[in-house]
Amino acid sequence: MPKKKTGARKKAEKQKLRQKNIRTAKENRDIVEQPCNSSMECDKCKRIQKNRAFCYFCQSLQRLPQCAHCGKVKCMLKTGDCVVRHPGVFTTGLGMVGAICDFCEAWICHGRKCLAAHACTCPLIDAVCVECSRGVWEHGGRLFKCSFCNTFLCEDDQFEHQASCQVLESENFKCQSCNRLGQYSCLRCKTCYCEDHVKRKGFKYEKNKPIPCPKCNFDTMSTKDLSMSTRSHKFGRQGTGPGDDDDDDYGGGAGYSGYGYGQSYGADDDDDDDYDPNDEDDSEDDDEEEEESGEEGKEEKKE
Numbered sequence: 001m002p003k004k005k006t007g008a009r010k011k012a013e014k015q016k017l018r019q020k021n022i023r024t025a026k027e028n029r030d031i032v033e034q035p036c037n038s039s040m041e042c043d044k045c046k047r048i049q050k051n052r053a054f055c056y057f058c059q060s061l062q063r064l065p066q067c068a069h070c071g072k073v074k075c076m077l078k079t080g081d082c083v084v085r086h087p088g089v090f091t092t093g094l095g096m097v098g099a100i101c102d103f104c105e106a107w108i109c110h111g112r113k114c115l116a117a118h119a120c121t122c123p124l125i126d127a128v129c130v131e132c133s134r135g136v137w138e139h140g141g142r143l144f145k146c147s148f149c150n151t152f153l154c155e156d157d158q159f160e161h162q163a164s165c166q167v168l169e170s171e172n173f174k175c176q177s178c179n180r181l182g183q184y185s186c187l188r189c190k191t192c193y194c195e196d197h198v199k200r201k202g203f204k205y206e207k208n209k210p211i212p213c214p215k216c217n218f219d220t221m222s223t224k225d226l227s228m229s230t231r232s233h234k235f236g237r238q239g240t241g242p243g244d245d246d247d248d249d250y251g252g253g254a255g256y257s258g259y260g261y262g263q264s265y266g267a268d269d270d271d272d273d274d275y276d277p278n279d280e281d282d283s284e285d286d287d288e289e290e291e292e293s294g295e296e297g298k299e300e301k302k303e
Helices: 007-027 112-121 158-163 254-259 266-273 278-302
Strands: 039-041 048-050 097-100 107-109 143-145 152-154 184-186 191-193
Touching (some): 097 112, 107 112
Antiparallel strands (some): 039 048, 143 152
């Protein structure tokens, strides 16, 4: 029989498991909780922005810089891994700064671990907004990730994008390769796949794990579990625009202008514009001459 575990052994295993969970949670931390993406208020212009080395608006320096890796604003280590030694002295401000990150545009403290690890593990390395294609250096706001397609979003486009993210590119829920109903949907490609076409030949799928999209390798989800909607088009005469209130011909005949409806006839307008009172006298003389010639013709017939 196996030996019974002692209390110290159980405590050690529990502590080991907890430390493992803490390390895993730190790696999978949300981008909003990262120190390099935290909110910062400028000391001079009082504008709220992303944590950065210099103010985005007035280019002023912060009084208490915050490290983009560990998030501290004051180094209190007496015998730590600081590159700049300060025994018995607590450092703040630029005395704590060691570098500036090229990706997140924020200060890095002079700790050896932060200087060596942050440049490789910065969460904003490829942080470009999917809507406006702006990076960290081009806008002053924070960066977020869409809860559906897991792409980067700036502070200006996050709400509008997430409100319209669950819309398919097609007009129905059918599979892209066949005519059957798509049971799996990719929120990044905005396409549906049936159970036969969502899997690729020669690819090993893990059990009890979401099936990756055959196009972009993003995890697909069941269509019935999502509030997916299809792309819609507005047909008809709405594009021509409404007419005046006085017109009763559905927009002044704008929709039928190509067929001659709703158009003014230029010949009648020209006759009205070129009106001359002398023309009436000429027309009366012509009528009298016609009447005289008609009477003469009648007399000749009688004879």
